[in-house]
Amino acid sequence: MRAAVITGEGRVEVTEVPDPAPGPLDVVVEVAATGICGTDLHILGGEVGALPVVPGHEFAGTVVALGRDVDPRTTRARVGDRVAVDPSLYCYRCYQCRRGRENLCEAWGGVGVTADGAAAQFAVAPAAGAVVLPDHVPLQDAALIEPLSCAVHAVDVLAQHSGGAVGASVLVYGAGTMGLVLTQLAQRLGATVVDVVDVNAERLATAAALGATATATSAGELERAEPSASAPAGRGWDVVIDASGHPAAIQDGIDRVARGGTYLQFGVASPTARASIDPYRIYSQEITITGSMAVKRSFERAAELFAAGAIDASVLISDRVPLEDYPAAIAGVAAGRGRKVLVLP
Numbered sequence: 001m002r003a004a005v006i007t008g009e010g011r012v013e014v015t016e017v018p019d020p021a022p023g024p025l026d027v028v029v030e031v032a033a034t035g036i037c038g039t040d041l042h043i044l045g046g047e048v049g050a051l052p053v054v055p056g057h058e059f060a061g062t063v064v065a066l067g068r069d070v071d072p073r074t075t076r077a078r079v080g081d082r083v084a085v086d087p088s089l090y091c092y093r094c095y096q097c098r099r100g101r102e103n104l105c106e107a108w109g110g111v112g113v114t115a116d117g118a119a120a121q122f123a124v125a126p127a128a129g130a131v132v133l134p135d136h137v138p139l140q141d142a143a144l145i146e147p148l149s150c151a152v153h154a155v156d157v158l159a160q161h162s163g164g165a166v167g168a169s170v171l172v173y174g175a176g177t178m179g180l181v182l183t184q185l186a187q188r189l190g191a192t193v194v195d196v197v198d199v200n201a202e203r204l205a206t207a208a209a210l211g212a213t214a215t216a217t218s219a220g221e222l223e224r225a226e227p228s229a230s231a232p233a234g235r236g237w238d239v240v241i242d243a244s245g246h247p248a249a250i251q252d253g254i255d256r257v258a259r260g261g262t263y264l265q266f267g268v269a270s271p272t273a274r275a276s277i278d279p280y281r282i283y284s285q286e287i288t289i290t291g292s293m294a295v296k297r298s299f300e301r302a303a304e305l306f307a308a309g310a311i312d313a314s315v316l317i318s319d320r321v322p323l324e325d326y327p328a329a330i331a332g333v334a335a336g337r338g339r340k341v342l343v344l345p
């Protein structure tokens with residue numbers, strides 16, 4: 001079959017590879033679409049995952065084979081079904097898995113990250129992660145369910161630390177796909193204000209079109225624009241989410257959290273990035289700083305939210321390109337062009 005392969009740091013090519021065979025508990029999916037995201041850039045940069053690898057962890061397609069031990073009592077997917085697939089590979093045996101923190105698994109892996117993924121005609125994944133889609137969901141668009149499931153987990157983390165988004169003022173850094181998904185989710189959850197900051201004017205326009213309360217190229221600009229519906233001047237935002245991964249945005253965001261508020265690291269920063277904190281303020285204002293990592297028991301809910309129209313796929317997906325164009329497509333994502341780019345094998 002044809003597949004995009006990241007062969008080494010900074011090197012990606014489309015080439016012929018053997019067709020994958022399922023393990024006993026796996027599913028083989030004929031891929032309809034795979035999204036490219038920031039994580040793929042980190043894999044290409046050699047910071048995450050194991051090379052060589054076929055990237056592609058955000059995908060949907062049609063089931064063409066099931067492993068011999070897949071139990072029809074517990075796995076709904078059948079050959080011919082249209083599915084979106086949770087790419088998580090947990091061990092279910094380590095200390096963290098046994099404490100119910102599977103996404104922090106000590107042997108954590110992901111299809112398209114540590115194992116070959118879906119930038120290929122066929123992909124293998126655990127059958128338990130294949131979620132059957134309702135007929136009205138366009139199959140290609142369902143590649144957005146994985147990023148949505150990461151956002152659902154982020155919202156779970158916020159609920160745990162801050163009581164959730166209802167009635168809160170929220171500031172999102174980064175109006176890429178994830179920032180836009182988080183913006184829509186925060187609105188749906190009842191946030192009073194969802195402000196969005198990005199340096200890219202086109203992305204800000206998209207955030208505004210999706211209903212962001214206010215948009216600007218810096219949070220300082222938003223504060224100076226007071227009084228408005230946005231977070232009252234000087235008080236900060238109850239919830240600040242970084243969906244950019246950029247150190248300057250992260251530092252700014254940590255400093256914008258309101259008293260009693262929560263900062264959530266969602267964007268994937270470089271492992272060597274550093275930001276400073278103000279311990280006195282964290283103490284005296286009870287600031288929470290936390291993070292959310294990938295998917296945790298959130299994929300089914302994301303699939304249901306997606307089927308219910310919680311995010312606007314027609315706005316989020318900017319490009320659909322053939323597999324042969326993968327190298328150019330990932331270069332475009334690296335350059336910040338477009339929103340979600342779908343690769344169609």
Ligand SMILES: [Zn+2]
Nearest residue numbers: 037038039058
């Ligand atoms: Zn992703």
Ligand SMILES: [Zn+2]
Nearest residue numbers: 091094097105
């Ligand atoms: Zn584990």
